[in-house]
Amino acid sequence: MKDYYKILELEKGATKEDIKKSFRRLAHKYHPDKTGGDDVKFKEISEAYQILSDDQKRQQYDMYGNADFNTGGASAGQGGPFGGFDFSGFQNANGGQGFEFDLGSIFGDFFGGAGRQARRGRDISVDIQVTFAEAIFGIERKILINKTSRCDSCVGTGAESGSKTKTCPTCNGKGKIQESQRSIFGTFATTKDCSKCHGSGQVPEKVCHTCHGDGVIKKQQEITVGIPAGIEAGQMIRLSGQGEAILNGPAGDLYVKVHIERHPTWLRQDANLTTTIKVKLSEALLGSDYKLKTLEEELTLKVPAGTNNGDVLRLKGKGVPIRAGRRGDALIKVQVVMPARLSKKAQKLIEELKDEGI
Ligand SMILES: [Zn+2]
Ligand SMILES: [Zn+2]
Secondary structure: OOOHHHHOOOOOOOOHHHHHHHHHHHHHHHOOOOOOOOHHHHHHHHHHHHHHOOHHHHHHHHHHOOOOOOOOOOOHHHOOOOOOOOHHHHHHHOOOOOOOOOHHHHHHHHHOOHHHHOOOOOOEEEEEEEOHHHHHHOEEEEEEEEEEEEOOOOOOOOEOOOOOEEEOOOOOOOOEEEEEEEEOOEEEEEEEEOOOOOOOOEEEOOEOOOOOOOOEEEEEEEEEEEEOOOOOOOOEEEEOOOOOOEOOEOOOOEEEEEEEOOOOOOEEEOOEEEEEEEEEHHHHHHOEEEEEEOOOOEEEEEEOOOOOOOOEEEEOOOOOEOOOOOEOOEEEEEEEEOOOOOOHHHHHHHHHHHHOOO
16 A cells, blocks of 8 residues: 555645645656656655645545545546556647646646546437336347447457557547637637547557457447336337447446337226127127126126117226236126117017117
8 A cells, every 4th residue: 555645755644735835846846747756656645635625525535545536537536447547648638848737727628527537429319119027027029239339359448468558649548639710700719529539548458359459349249138028019128238339338228119019909998907898789688698808818797688889898807017026906897789780580579679668
């Protein structure tokens, strides 16, 4: 464990001003650009300053003696493939003209890159269609998606196995690139995350042979989507981390939008399933056994004698599964079909019924 106070040649109770002064003095002394400069030492004092100049980090360091801080960089904070920052690019980042201590901008860029934290892979969404019964009872669906996924050869690091890291040549380890942009108001400079190292300032010495250092490759991937029982039309299923992958950041999410096919005879009404059956007048009067096809089986539905047109018969527990073990009901509406034409014989019989008071 490093003693940051010792590195900055300070006592434990040093004031903020002491820390700043000591850092300036030592940074001048050891800066790699100077004769007698020391790259390793310079990194060490920079690291010590970064911790001790930050009240919160200093407090944590004093309390736990713990130097394992999240320095705000995408890789350093995740214990990723790049072990912290490399300051060897400093001189270039400053254009080689001496070493001016613009603490705000230099360390702001290195350690507080707010934009970097937010980097994550793209969310993707897919539409899938399921049958009515699949939506009611749930199903597992395998889908094939062509997306940017983590490279398996390098487990997303972009580095060939066993390769060390080096300072990113594009941004000289700064993690940021300055760009001039023209607008109607004139030209102005903007700072962007370096596209080569994605803001980490480090790249592998030897890049992965599969992804060429990208850490990700476009490939077709089979994903199993569990569609829960009772899902409703238009509902989205979110699969966290199954979106597109990126180097040095979390993957996006995959959103699966579920479309449900219509069923020729059944409809859904909240937790219930509804349908309409047609029975003859005689069947309604005398009662009958109706062969009913539910979503699961064919069963015999008892239509009781004297059923009225529009009566609803209920099959308990044959509806939509709601919670573990519980289901809604199946509601069957009876439509009594009147004969369009009566034969002579039928007419005679009906007239007899009429005499019976029916
Ligand atoms: Zn870079
Ligand atoms: Zn790779």
